[in-house]
Amino acid sequence: xxxxxxxxxxxxxxxxxxxxxxxxxxxxxxxxxxxxxxxxxxxxxxxxxxxxxxxxxxxxxxxxxxxxxxxxxxxxxxxxxxxxxxxxxxxxxxxxxxxxxxxxxxxxxxxxxxxxxxxxxxxxxxxxxxxxxxxxxxxxxxxxxxxxxxxxxxxxxxxxxxxxxxxxxxxxxxxxxxxxxxxxxxxxxxxxxxxxxxxxxxxxxxxxxxxxxxxxxxxxxxxxxxxxxxxxxxxxxxxxxxxxxxxxxxxxxxxxxxxxxxxxxxxxxxxxxxxxxxxxxxxxxxxxxxxxxxxxxxxxxxxxxxxxxxxxxxxxxxxxxxxxxxxxxxxxxxxxxxxxxxxxxxxxxxxxxxxxxxxxxxxxxxxxxxxxxxxxxxxxxxxxxxxxxxxxxxxxxxxxxxxxxxxxxxxxxxxxxxxxxxxxxxxxxxxxxxxxxxxxxxxxxxxxxxxxxxxxxxxxxxxxxxxxxxxxxxxxxxxxxxxxxxxxxxxxxxxxxxxxxxxxxxxxxxxxxxxxx
Ligand SMILES: Nc1nc2c(ncn2[C@@H]2O[C@@H]3COP(=O)(O)O[C@H]4[C@@H](O)[C@H](n5cnc6c(=O)[nH]c(N)nc65)O[C@@H]4COP(=O)(O)O[C@H]3[C@H]2O)c(=O)[nH]1
Numbered sequence: 001x002x003x004x005x006x007x008x009x010x011x012x013x014x015x016x017x018x019x020x021x022x023x024x025x026x027x028x029x030x031x032x033x034x035x036x037x038x039x040x041x042x043x044x045x046x047x048x049x050x051x052x053x054x055x056x057x058x059x060x061x062x063x064x065x066x067x068x069x070x071x072x073x074x075x076x077x078x079x080x081x082x083x084x085x086x087x088x089x090x091x092x093x094x095x096x097x098x099x100x101x102x103x104x105x106x107x108x109x110x111x112x113x114x115x116x117x118x119x120x121x122x123x124x125x126x127x128x129x130x131x132x133x134x135x136x137x138x139x140x141x142x143x144x145x146x147x148x149x150x151x152x153x154x155x156x157x158x159x160x161x162x163x164x165x166x167x168x169x170x171x172x173x174x175x176x177x178x179x180x181x182x183x184x185x186x187x188x189x190x191x192x193x194x195x196x197x198x199x200x201x202x203x204x205x206x207x208x209x210x211x212x213x214x215x216x217x218x219x220x221x222x223x224x225x226x227x228x229x230x231x232x233x234x235x236x237x238x239x240x241x242x243x244x245x246x247x248x249x250x251x252x253x254x255x256x257x258x259x260x261x262x263x264x265x266x267x268x269x270x271x272x273x274x275x276x277x278x279x280x281x282x283x284x285x286x287x288x289x290x291x292x293x294x295x296x297x298x299x300x301x302x303x304x305x306x307x308x309x310x311x312x313x314x315x316x317x318x319x320x321x322x323x324x325x326x327x328x329x330x331x332x333x334x335x336x337x338x339x340x341x342x343x344x345x346x347x348x349x350x351x352x353x354x355x356x357x358x359x360x361x362x363x364x365x366x367x368x369x370x371x372x373x374x375x376x377x378x379x380x381x382x383x384x385x386x387x388x389x390x391x392x393x394x395x396x397x398x399x400x401x402x403x404x405x406x407x408x409x410x411x412x413x414x415x416x417x418x419x420x421x422x423x424x425x426x427x428x429x430x431x432x433x434x435x436x437x438x439x440x441x442x443x444x445x446x447x448x449x450x451x452x453x454x455x456x457x458x459x460x461x462x463x464x465x466x467x468x469x470x471x472x473x474x475x476x477x478x479x480x481x482x483x484x485x486x487x488x489x490x491x492x493x494x495x496x497x498x499x500x501x502x503x504x505x506x507x508x509x510x511x512x513x514x515x516x517x
Contacts, residue, residue: 003263006259006262006263007259007263009259010255010256010258010259013251013255014251014252014255014256017248017251017252017254017255018248018251018252019248020248020251021244021245021247021248021251022241022244022245022248024244025237025240025241025243025244025247026237026240026241026244028236028240029233029236029237029239029240029241030233030236032236032240033229033232033233033235033236034204034209034229036229036232037209037224037228037229037232038202038209038211039211041170041202041209041210041211041222041223041224042201042202042211042213042222043222044164044166044170044172044211044220044222045172045211045212045213045220045221045222046213046220047164048161048162048164048172048174048213048218048220048222049174049213049214049215049218049220050215051160051161051162051163051164052161052162052174052182052215052217052218052220053215053216053218054091055090055091055156055160055161055163056091056124056128056147056156056161056217058089058090058091058092059089059091059092059147059154059156060126060128060147060149061089062085062086062088062089062092062095062154063128063147063148063149063152063153063154064149065085066081066082066085066095066097066152067149067150067151067152069081073097073099073104073105073151074097074099074104074105074110078097078105079105079106079107079109079110082095082096082097082105082106082107082152083095083107083108085107086107086154089154090160091156091157091160091161092154092155092156093136093144093154093155093156093157094106094107094108094136094144094154094155095107095152095153095154095155096111096152096153096154096155097151097152098117098148098151098152098153099151101116101117102114102115102116102117103115103116103117117148117153118131118134118146118148119131120146120148121176121178121180122176122177122178122217124216124217125216127149128147128148128149129147129148129149130145130146130147130148130176130217131145131146131148132145132176132180132182133145133158133180133181133182134146134155136155142157143158144156144157144158145157145158145161145182158174158182158183159183160183161174161182161183161218162174162182162183162184162185162220164185166185166186166222168186169186169224169225169228170185170186170222170223170224171184171185171186171187171188171221171222171223171224172184172185172186172188172220172221172222172223173185173188173190173193173220173221173223174218174219174220174221175193175194175197175218175219175220175221176217176218176219177214177217177218177219179193179194179197179198179219181193182218188221188223192205192208192223193221193223196208196210196212196221196223197212197219197221201213201214204226205223207225207226207227208223208224208225208226209223209224209225209226209228209229210222210223210224211223265315265318266318266322269302269315269318269319269322269324270322270324272302272304272315273324273327273328273331276331277302277303277304277305278300278301278302278303278328278331278332278335279300279301279303279309279335279502280298280299280300280301280332280335280336280339280503281298281299281300281301281500281501281502281506282296282297282298282299282339282340282352282500282501282502282503282506283296283297283299283493283498283499283500283501284296284493284497284498284501284506284509284510284513285297285353285471285491285492285493286491286492286493286497286498286513287490287491288472288481288484288485288489288490288491288492289485289490291497291513292513293350293509293510293513294349294350294351294491295350295351295352295353295383295385296350296352296353296506297352297353297355297387297493297500298332298335298336298352298353298354298355299312299355299500300312300316300328300331300332300355302315316328316357319357320357320358320359323359325357325359325360326357326359326360326365326366329354329355329356329357329360329366329369330366330369332354332355333354333366333369333370333373334373336352336354336384337373337374337377337379339503340352340503340506340507341377341378341379343507343510344378344379344380344383345377345378345379347510348380348383350383350510351382351383351384351385351412352383352384352385353385353386353387353414354370354384354385354386354387355387355388355416356386356387356388356392357392358388358389358391358392358394360388360392360402361388361392361393361398361399361402361403362392362394362395362398362399362402363398363402364398364401364402364405364406366386367402367405367406367409370384370409370411371409380410381409381410381411382410382411382412384411385411385412385413385414385434385435386406386411386412386413386414387414387415387416387437388413388414388415388416389415389416389417390415390417390418393415393431396430396431399431400430400431400432403431403432403433404432407432407434412434412435413431413432413433413434413435414433414434414435414436414437414471415428415431415433415435415436415437416437416473417437417439417473418436418437418438418439418459418463419438419439419441419442419455419459428462428466429466433466433468434468434469435468435469435470435471436459436463436466436468436469436470436471437470437471437472437473437493438456438459438460438463438470438471438472438473438489439473439474440473440474440494441474442455442456442459443456443472443473443474443475443476443480443484443494444474444476446479446480446483446484447477447479447480447483457487460487460488460489464488469490469491470489470490470491471489471490471491471492471493472484472489472491472492472493472494473493473494474493474494474495475492475493475494475495475496475497476494476495476496477496478496480494480496481496
């Protein structure tokens with residue numbers, strides 16, 4: 001991802017990070033206020049059910065008691081007993097006795113009209129037949145509920161069933177299980193109540209919050225307009241918004257921190273390593289006398305997602321400092337095998353020199369990595385040269401054991417950029433090296449009168465004394481090449497022959513350089 005995309009993504013994430021938690025808290029405060037209100041409404045509805053059960057229980061008890069009366073029906077005693085039970089039973093308005101399906105007497109006395117027994121709407125489990133709404137004969141006024149047991153019935157004012165205290169604005173309705181409205185407080189709309197009891201036990205119906213409670217025989221609905229909970233929502237918001245603001249600040253902070261980290265050179269390099277954004281270019285190494293291609297140096301490049309290539313000297317120092325270099329070395333090894341397996345198997349005289357970091361040299365951890373990478377490829381270990389700069393040999397003892405082990409495995413070991421560090425002849429003598437690369441800065445002085453121009457023959461002489469092969473690096477002119485040939489330097493690498501190139505070009509270069517003239 002390039003910088004501008006990272007910045008755009010960070011801004012979008014920061015905006016989302018600011019909006020989402022606050023919006024979530026606003027939503028949560030609404031949900032919590034609704035839940036709280038549902039609980040409260042549920043409580044009212046349950047109380048109505050409990051009240052209805054008590055009222056029915058009282059009426060049932062009165063019916064059972066009158067049923068126990070053994071005297072003559074509709075006698076003065078019977079009527080007095082019925083009256084007494086009516087007065088003592090809070091929910092009961094009137095009690096009556098039926099014979100042959102007609103009302104014969106009631107708690108008010110003998111009846112003359114031919115009042116027929118009502119058809120019950122339902123019968124409870126304890127045998128009480130309930131008619132939800134009926135017009136009383138004796139008392140004018142609103143509809144009453146009739147409960148009948150055997151030949152007696154009681155009339156109950158349905159208001160007794162919803163005789164509970166509710167907050168102003170809370171509508172309460174009690175219905176039968178079949179939806180017949182028995183009693184109501186604060187004027188609920190019967191059609192809405194019918195709709196509500198057919199659905200879930202709590203919820204929101206347009207502008208109404210509701211909760212229902214179901215008892216045996218009854219359903220109670222408590223409802224109130226949504227606007228009633230606005231205060232509660234505001235209170236919840238006061239509690240939750242600071243939390244949302246804190247979360248938003250935290251997320252924005254994280255986004256800023258992550259994007260800064262992502263935008264930092266190290267952050268970018270870490271991602272490049274993780275995404276394996278590296279490729280390898282190969283710079284041919286030629287035999288100076290013949291111009292034959294004898295191999296190449298593998299030179300890593302960081303291919304950015306936008307396709308641009310970053311030179312290694314711009315990221316290798318940071319990779320070394322941060323320890324990412326070992327992962328990069330591993331990727332280079334894998335790429336070399338992937339790119340050049342066929343060429344190396346087909347032509348055993350070709351070698352590829354891989355650059356090792358100081359860590360790779362001091363720990364030797366790279367050797368098993370190479371061994372594993374070469375397994376089942378057919379590439380010979382001697383076709384892989386290992387190049388290390390003088391910095392890799394600072395800890396001479398560990399460097400020596402790595403060099404020894406590398407050579408045991410069959411690799412050639414080359415000292416790179418020779419002459420730019422502090423290596424001395426005696427220092428080099430202690431290391432079983434195979435080749436020495438003369439740094440470009442010395443090659444540049446060839447045929448010039450600079451102060452360092454006299455160093456180059458010394459380096460050549462030193463390498464010969466140590467019986468090391470010599471590779472001259474950075475050969476740019478024919479004069480330099482001629483000089484090197486004259487001084488018996490076998491190999492050269494530089495723009496005079498070829499620049500670093502992608503694998504396919506290197507393969508073609510090698511074939512053409514080796515083709516018979
Ligand atoms: N002006 C000029 N330059 C020439 C000429 N011939 C070769 N060069 C450049 O000199 C460098 C030679 O590689 P080096 O000394 O190992 O120096 C390398 C090496 O120390 C390091 N490097 C490259 N690849 C790797 C790698 O895979 N691992 C590690 N640890 N270091 C690497 O980065 C350094 C720079 O690599 P590059 O930028 O590819 O630069 C390469 C190459 O492109 C020439 O005739 N003229």
